[in-house]
Amino acid sequence: MCRLALKTAREPFSPYDVLTAMEAMQEGYDGSGLGLLLRGMEFEDFRYNPKFPILSGIAESEKAWRRLDSFMEERGYELKYDHKFHMKRAHMNGKDRYRYFVRAYRMPDRFADADQDARETELLKTRLALRRDGEEHGGDLSVFSFWPDVTMIKEVGWPLQVGNTLSLHDGQIKARVCMAQGRQNTNYGINLYACHPFFIQGIATMTNGENTAFVPIRDWLIGRNLPGYIGYQSDSEVFTHILHYTLKHLKLPLQIYKHIITPLNAAELDKHPQGDFLKGLRDACRRLIIDGPNAVIGTLPDETCLLVMDHKKLRPATVGGREGVWAIASEMCGVDAMIPDRDPALDFQPMREHTVIIPPQRKELTVWSQYEQFPLSQAA
Structure with missing residues (x-):
């Protein structure tokens, strides 16, 4: 297992805030890698x-x-x-x-x-x-x-060790979105490119879990011969590329991502108001169906943030916050560390059908269900 933390706020903040949340969840990773993605950049000595x-x-x-x-x-x-x-x-x-x-x-x-x-x-x-x-x-x-407007830092080491070495606490760099993953090395060698988050054309995701369907998904993506579908030092990198493929090549709305990686079963699709479209999509993208357990957190170029789970729902994640600032973490103590002054009664843990979306305005959460209709105007 790994541990994930994301904070998004209207006002830029220090990435060290998120590293402290990682410290609160330190039993879930082994120091074999830390990845940070910062979006919405502010530099102390440069008007960016x-x-x-x-x-x-x-x-x-x-x-x-x-x-x-x-x-x-x-x-x-x-x-x-x-x-x-x-x-x-x-x-x-x-x-x-x-x-x-x-x-x-x-x-x-x-x-x-x-x-x-x-x-x-x-x-x-x-x-x-x-x-x-x-x-x-x-x-x-x-x-x-x-x-x-994006910076990525990856290093082998413990989160606060990396943060202290690079002096990330001193306010030189701030961002409106910070994603962090503490890696527990399981299937592959220690490699900087294997540290989450993964990134392609403004789209980034990080994952806690194990994708046992990795090889057929990887081979299908490589077979598209599209620039950027390379690497795969981690079985989780395919989640980023599937999201990229959904938004950039299929040009479908964000809600469709969940339908591609974890489609509803046949009986559920028979009852869905857009079932015919979704059945065709499932057949066309069958090789992109994941096998978990996985929790996937992502961000988009407009600073939208998202969280999805697979059907097994054996990798937890919690989202909480208040207007203007929100956090997602593998454990509730991670959300506590990032936003201690929220109302924890409003925290949300998604079920298998949910996509949690934090819009760029950061006013409130949007929880979308696969059983609901998605905007057909974007699915042309």
Whole structure:
């Protein structure tokens, strides 16, 4: 098992708030990996323009750092901000890291009048090219995200250990959304890319559980020959790509995600007002049906946050909060640590048919059931 924590608020906050929640749930992970995703960025020493994509990752050597610089310059990116972490020591778990980087760029001039799809495709291709470059050089360069208003940090270690090393408590970096996962290594080797959350084109998810249907799902996604469906150092990465496939390629509403990964049974579909459509969808996407137990937490580019469970519902998750600030965690003590001043009587634990949605306005929760109708206007 792993442990998950997410906090979303109208006002930017320190990611250290979420790391303390991870500490409250520390019996559920083993220090083999921590992943952080920050969205809605605010920097202490830079007035960030959300149009600038942020490149985040780790360079293991000066040579890797120089290759990164040269690659971005040759591709036409102009560096606008290079964040300097106030490091307390230069290593983590005995492994030296030459540079943790968070860098904001202006996109190449050729994209000044490009449409959104062209810009998003360019950011994806650039991230993949840098990742491939690092792999070709013995893993000396890791790139976790390249997207406007998003930063990702991944490291092997315990949450507060990582937070203290990078001085994440000092207010240099704040965000309106923070996702964190403490990993318990079960099926795979220790690898930074295996740390949740996973990310593609503004869409991120993290999972507590084990996806025993991983291999057929992975093979189906790879068979689409779509950019970005690579890697899979973790069986949970497919959840991110299924959500991406649902929203970006099928162009279906968020509610459909649950219907794809955990469709209703035949008797339930016979009674559903949109049963014919959902039966066709189930048949077309049959290879994407998951087998749990899993709890999946995600965020979208507009700062929407979501939580879903599979039918086995053997990996718990709780959501709670108040207007303006909400939290999701694997355990209630995690929600307590992030939002102690809420009314806990209003906390919600979803059942197998639910999708919990926290809209960008963060006024209140939306709990949607698979038995309800979804907006057909978005499912054309």
